[in-house]
Structures are given as structure tokens and as C-alpha cells.
Amino acid sequence: MLAPLTEPLAYDFFLRALVASSMVGVVCAVIGSYMVLRGLAFMGDALSHSAFPGVVLAYLFKGPFYIGAAVAAVATALAIGWVTRRGNLRGDTAIGVLFAGMFALGIFLFSLIPNYVGDLFGFLFGEVLGIGLGDLVALVGLAVAVLAVVAILWKELLYTTFDPLGAAASGLPVAALDYLLLALIAVTIVVSLQAVGIILVVAMLVTPAATAQLLTRSFGRLLAVAVTIGVLAPMVGLYASYWLNAASGATIVLVETAIFLVALLFRLQVGRRRETLQPAS
Amino acid sequence: MSALPVTSTSVAVRLAHVTAGYDHRQALEDVDLDIPAGALVAIFGPNGGGKSTLLKLVADLIQPWSGVVEVLGEPAGRAARRIAYVPQAELVDWSFPVSVWDVAMMGRFPRLGPWRRPGQLDRDAVALALERVGMADLRSSQIGSLSGGQRRRAFLARAIAAEPDLYLLDEPVTGVDATTQEDLMALLASETSAGRTAIATTHDLAAAAEHFTTVVALNQRVIAVGASSLVLDPDVLSRTYGGHFLVLGNQAVVMDDAHHHDSASGGEQHYHERPERR
Numbered sequence: 001m002l003a004p005l006t007e008p009l010a011y012d013f014f015l016r017a018l019v020a021s022s023m024v025g026v027v028c029a030v031i032g033s034y035m036v037l038r039g040l041a042f043m044g045d046a047l048s049h050s051a052f053p054g055v056v057l058a059y060l061f062k063g064p065f066y067i068g069a070a071v072a073a074v075a076t077a078l079a080i081g082w083v084t085r086r087g088n089l090r091g092d093t094a095i096g097v098l099f100a101g102m103f104a105l106g107i108f109l110f111s112l113i114p115n116y117v118g119d120l121f122g123f124l125f126g127e128v129l130g131i132g133l134g135d136l137v138a139l140v141g142l143a144v145a146v147l148a149v150v151a152i153l154w155k156e157l158l159y160t161t162f163d164p165l166g167a168a169a170s171g172l173p174v175a176a177l178d179y180l181l182l183a184l185i186a187v188t189i190v191v192s193l194q195a196v197g198i199i200l201v202v203a204m205l206v207t208p209a210a211t212a213q214l215l216t217r218s219f220g221r222l223l224a225v226a227v228t229i230g231v232l233a234p235m236v237g238l239y240a241s242y243w244l245n246a247a248s249g250a251t252i253v254l255v256e257t258a259i260f261l262v263a264l265l266f267r268l269q270v271g272r273r274r275e276t277l278q279p280a281s
Numbered sequence: 282m283s284a285l286p287v288t289s290t291s292v293a294v295r296l297a298h299v300t301a302g303y304d305h306r307q308a309l310e311d312v313d314l315d316i317p318a319g320a321l322v323a324i325f326g327p328n329g330g331g332k333s334t335l336l337k338l339v340a341d342l343i344q345p346w347s348g349v350v351e352v353l354g355e356p357a358g359r360a361a362r363r364i365a366y367v368p369q370a371e372l373v374d375w376s377f378p379v380s381v382w383d384v385a386m387m388g389r390f391p392r393l394g395p396w397r398r399p400g401q402l403d404r405d406a407v408a409l410a411l412e413r414v415g416m417a418d419l420r421s422s423q424i425g426s427l428s429g430g431q432r433r434r435a436f437l438a439r440a441i442a443a444e445p446d447l448y449l450l451d452e453p454v455t456g457v458d459a460t461t462q463e464d465l466m467a468l469l470a471s472e473t474s475a476g477r478t479a480i481a482t483t484h485d486l487a488a489a490a491e492h493f494t495t496v497v498a499l500n501q502r503v504i505a506v507g508a509s510s511l512v513l514d515p516d517v518l519s520r521t522y523g524g525h526f527l528v529l530g531n532q533a534v535v536m537d538d539a540h541h542h543d544s545a546s547g548g549e550q551h552y553h554e555r556p557e558r559r
Contacts, residue, residue, distance in 0.1 A: 037377060088304070155390045155398075162377050162387065165368045169340035170391040170443060171361030213378065217423040222378050 008242045016136050017128045021234035021252060024195040024204060027143040029212075029230030030150055031188045032205035033223050034181060036213060037161050041206045042092060043080070043182075046099030048189045048201040050076035052106030055123050055193070060113065065123075066138055069193055073186035076102055081182055085175075126197030126249030128238070135194060142191045146184055157181060158219060195234070196249035207256040208233070214263045229259055291354070293318040293447055293478035294339050299348030301331075301338055308334040310501045312348070318446075321473040322480045323493035325512060326521050330500040332482035333369070336449050339480065340366045353446055362391055365440035366449045370432060370456070375425040381435045382420040385410050388442035403442075410442040413468060430461030437465055441472070448472065448479040454488045466492035486512045 008014040035044055054072025058065040076098055083094040110120065122130070131139070150157065159167040160177045168174040185205075192201045212225035237252030244251070294316040302308040308331040316322055324332045337343045338350050341358030350357040352364070365388065388410070389403040399407075411417045414434040419427065424435060433453060440448055448469065454462045469479045470492070483489050489496050490512045498504035498511065498521040505517045512518070 152395050155387075155393065156395060158379075159387045159390050162379060162384075163368060163373060165337075165340075165342055165372060166366050166387070166439070167391075168342055169361065169364055169366030169449065170388075170445075171358075171364075172391055217378050218380050219378050219383060 004243065005239070008239065013129055014238070014242065016131050016133065017238055017248065018235060020131050020136050020139055021128050021195045021238060021248075022231050023140055023143045024192045025208070025230035025234045026227055027146050027188050028192055028201075028204040029208040029226035030147060030223065031184055032209040033212065033226050034157055034161055035185060035205055036209040038181075040185070041202065043095055044185060044189070044205045045202040046080070046095045047073045047077055047186050048193070048198045049099050050102035051189060051193065052103055052123070052198055053109055056106050056109040056113075060109070064138070065193070066142070066190055069190040070187060072102065073189055074183050077182035077186045078179060081179055122197070123193065124197050124199050125247060126193070126195050126200065128195040128248050131194055139191055139194065142187055146187055146191070149180070149184060153177070153180070196252060200249050200253045203253040203256060204230075207253070207260050211256070211260045211263045214260075214267045229256065233259060291318060292316065292351075293320065293353060294480065295349075295351040296335075296338070297349045299338065299345045299350060301334055301343065301345040303343070308501070309338075312503055314497065314503055314506065316478065316480060316495070318478050319473055319476050320478055320495050321469055321493050322478075322495045322497060323489035323509070324480065324482045324497045324499050325484070325486060325489050326499035326504070327523070330521070332499055333451055335499065336366075336451055336480065336482055340364060340449050360446075363446040364449060365443040365445035365447070367436045367440055367451065367453060369451045370429065373432075375432065377425070378423065380421050380423055381411065381416050381427070381438070382407065384424060384435050385438040385442045388439040391443070406444065407438070407442045410438040413441060414438045415464060430457040433457050433461060433465065437468065441468070446477055448477065450479065450481040452483060453481050454483060454485055462488060
């Protein structure tokens with residue numbers, strides 16, 4: 001009876017994919033919660049696309065793609081922060097310019113590679129079922145590092161997200177914490193690339209936190225709900241993709257999107273019931 | 282110069298020849314101001330007159346173009362842990378998923394530093410602060426579900442929980458009900474009588490006259506400093522507000538514009554009240 005659940009577990013690649021995607025789900029849910037509350041959803045999309053030239057360069061020089069992606073994404077994150085602070089530009093303008101430019105650079109470099117076929121698809125859409133043991137170890141290590149930083153600084157990140165002026169006035173290093181969060185977002189994206197790819201990372205970051213925001217009214221519960229979705233959705237998605245023979249990254253994202261839609265319907269339903277119970281004042 | 286130690290009964294905030302602004306727009310010009318420790322100070326003046334700018338200089342949120350700002354005997358920013366700053370209500374995202382308790386607890390975060398989690402001492406301080414502002418019963422409420430007055434109480438609880446030596450409050454009594462105004466001012470009065478200092482900006486001249494011990498009339502420059510009866514002085518008012526006020530009998534009416542905060546400085550987001558849909 002449990003065969004549909006146990007059968008894929010016989011394959012090492014499936015086990016590795018389960019561990020990798022759940023880990024990605026957790027770290028994305030945590031970082032995504034801060035992002036959503038800061039209105040940085042678009043920033044997540046931008047940084048993942050900015051990682052592309054780093055990935056291509058790493059491929060060209062046969063280096064580990066983690067390094068290339070991390071350097072490109074962190075550099076872009078810091079550049080966006082700097083341009084916004086110094087350049088007298090709105091944040092979304094700076095993001096728009098830099099992310100399109102970096103993605104174009106990636107495509108440009110990529111088009112210089114002769115007879116290039118397969119791996120592009122993997123980078124753009126993820127290939128978690130193909131993750132090797134070495135990459136898995138690196139992924140888990142980076143994810144644990146990100147979570148450790150948040151565990152140390154969750155209070156400070158929360159205060160500066162909620163009230164940057166009050167936090168700065170009472171002595172918290174707000175600018176440094178802003179840059180740190182951008183760097184954490186960049187590393188999180190790098191961790192997630194192999195699981196869901198450049199295009200869909202933003203969903204892993206934003207959707208669980210957005211779903212949790214519909215259902216909760218305190219930060220602790222928001223984190224808990226987002227992390228729960230972050231762990232469960234990749235598992236459900238991986239099994240579904242195994243049995244349907246569908247793309248794994250896309251299936252995971254679709255599961256998260258479905259959970260979001262259910263939460264949205266639930267929220268609307270609760271709102272309607274409240275309106276009928278309480279006559280409008 | 283002699284190196285006498287600064288006593289706690291001396292000056293809480295000192296601005297000397299301070300000129301400041303945002304980008305290329307000057308907001309304050311050559312401001313000299315001494316605020317003694319234990320004072321309960323209202324800063325009033327027209328929009329764009331530099332009230333919020335002055336508060337931000339003291340909080341070290343912006344740096345002066347020229348001049349010196351000293352806070353609690355040190356250069357601005359050095360004594361940050363001893364300061365509690367309450368921003369204008371428009372600068373807070375009220376949909377943020379935090380409860381009244383969470384907001385008050387944030388007042389403890391800077392003194393805890395990284396690593397350390399809030400302990401019993403912090404929970405006691407937060408509980409006491411919520412008790413004092415009359416929000417103990419609403420501690421679990423999400424801040425967006427509160428009335429304007431309750432929101433202000435929650436933020437004052439955060440400031441009290443921080444146990445600061447200096448309160449900086451941007452428009453603390455704007456748009457709150459009379460009871461809340463009375464309660465908040467009574468709390469600030471008891472804090473200042475304990476030797477702490479409180480500086481608030483306000484548009485509300487009646488509140489300034491009634492509740493504060495010292496007022497500062499500000500329009501780019503310091504027009505006047507003195508006892509709270511100053512806000513009823515037609516001469517001070519006319520120099521502070523220019524033509525934007527009328528004297529009707531012995532009552533002054535300020536014809537300020539309707540929008541109740543200064544224009545946003547760089548990078549600030551304003552969250553205006555909007556009808557909430559659920």
C-alpha cells in the first residue's frame with residue numbers, strides 16, 4: 001500500500017533530491033519571510049537572474065558553479081544596494097537596470113560557447129534529480145550557514161525590517177544588516193539553483209512566506225508556517241514529478257502555488273464569514 | 282580646556298551651529314540649542330520647518346552638513362543604546378505580522394545584542410511597560426487591528442521597555458484621542474520627573490501649551506525657546522509661521538496645510554491609512 005511512497009526511495013538519486021530540495025525549501029522559506037516583509041520579492045527574482053553570468057563563466061572555466069553564481073549574485077546584490085543608496089534612484093529602478101544587464105551578460109557569454117546544448121536547461125529550470133553527492137554536501141553546508149546567521153541575528157533583522165528608523169536610533173547597524181540580508185538572499189539563491197533553477201527560485205523564496213502571511217498574524221507563526229510549507233512542498237512535488245514523469249523544479253513550484261491558492265481561498269472565505277457575522281459599522 | 286566630567290544634571294542635547302538637510306534641500310540653518318536633562322520639550326513650527334530633521338539629527342539618523350550635535354554628553358550616535366525613538370505613524374507598516382507584545386519586546390533587542398534571546402528580565406520589563414501604557418490586555422493583538430491611539434501606546438511601550446535616558450518622539454500626539462493624549466503625556470511627565478529627557482515634535486499647539494514644560498519654536502532656525510506659554514505669544518507665532526496664522530481676539534489660529542508630516546526624506550516609505558480589506 002505504501003509502495004508509491006517507498007518505491008522511489010530505493011534510488012539514491014531520489015533520496016539525494018529529497019534531502020536537497022527540502023533543505024532548499026527550509027532556507028528559502030526563512031529568508032523569503034524577511035524578503036516578503038521588506039517588499040523585496042522583485043529583488044529575489046533579480047538576483048537569481050544575475051547569477052547567470054557567474055554560472056556560465058564557471059562552466060567555461062570548469063569551476064564549481066556555486067562559486068561563480070555566488071560571486072555574481074552577491075556582487076549584484078551589493079551593487080543594487082549601493083546604487084540605490086548613492087545614486088538617488090528608486091530601488092526598483094536600480095534592480096531593473098542591473099538585473100537585466102547581468103542576465104544579458106550571461107546570455108551573451110553563453111552564446112559564445114560553441115555547440116552548447118544540454119546544461120542551459122538545467123541551469124534555467126533546475127535538475128534536482130541529477131544532484132551529485134559533492135554538490136549535495138556543498139548545498140547543505142551553505143544552507144546551514146545561512147540558517148546559522150539568521151539564528152544569531154533574527155532579532156536584529158526583524159527590528160530593522162519592521163522599523164529601520166527606530167532600530168537605527170537605538171544603535172543597530174541598519175545599513176550593515178541591510179547588506180547582510182542581501183548577501184543572505186544571494187547565497188540562498190545559489191543554494192537553490194540546482195533544485196529549481198534561475199527562473200523559478202523566486203517562487204521558492206516568496207510563495208511559502210506569502211502563503212504564511214495570509215494565514216498568520218505574528219512573525220513566529222509566519223516563520224513556522226513558511227518553513228512547514230518549505231519542507232513539505234518539495235517532498236510532495238518530487239513524488240508527483242516522479243510518478244508523472246514531469247520536470248521536478250516546476251512540479252515543486254506548482255505544489256507551492258497550489259497551497260498558496262488554497263490559503264487565499266480560505267482567507268477570503270474567513271473574511272466573508274466575518275463580514276456576515278459583524279454588521280458593518 | 283578643563284576636563285571636568287559631565288554631570289547627569291547638565292545638558293541632555295546640545296546643537297551648536299548646526300546646518301542640515303536632505304540632498305540639496307536645506308532644512309535647518311545655524312541652529313544653536315541646549316536642552317537640559319529632565320526636560321519635557323515640544324518642538325513646533327510649520328511643515329518643512331525642520332522639526333523631524335532636528336529629531337533625526339539627535340537620533341543620528343542623519344548627519345549635519347556642518348556644526349556639532351552632542352547627545353547625553355557624547356557625539357550623536359555614541360549613546361544610541363540610551364535613546365528610544367518613536368517614528369511618525371505614517372512611517373510604520375501596520376500590516377506587519379507583529380503583536381503589541383512583539384513591538385514592545387523590540388525595545389529590548391538593542392541592549393541584548395546578537396546571540397542572546399530575550400529572558401525573564403526582558404519579559405518583565407515588557408510586561409511592566411505594557412501595563413503602564415494600558416495595553417496589557419491587548420498584548421496579543423496584531424498592531425494593524427488597533428486604533429490610532431492604541432498603536433501610539435504600543436510604540437510608547439517599546440520606548441519605555443528600552444529604559445532610555447532620552448525619548449525622541451515624532452508627532453506622538455497627532456491624531457490620537459484625548460484620553461490617549463492625556464495618558465501618554467502623563468507617562469512622559471513621570472519619566473522626565475525621574476530625570477529622563479523627552480523631546481517631541483508636534484503640530485498641536487494646544488497640546489504643546491498644556492503638556493510640555495519647554496517649547497522650541499522652529500522654522501529653519503530656532504525662533505524662540507522657553508516655557509510652554511510661548512506658543513500663545515502672537516509675536517513668536519508670527520515669526521514661526523510667517524503669514525500662515527491668524528489672530529482672532531486673543532486666540533491664534535495656525536493656517537498650516539492639511540498634510541500632517543514633513544515631506545519624506547530620501548528612502549523613506551510612508552504607509553498611509555487605507556481602508557483595510559479582508
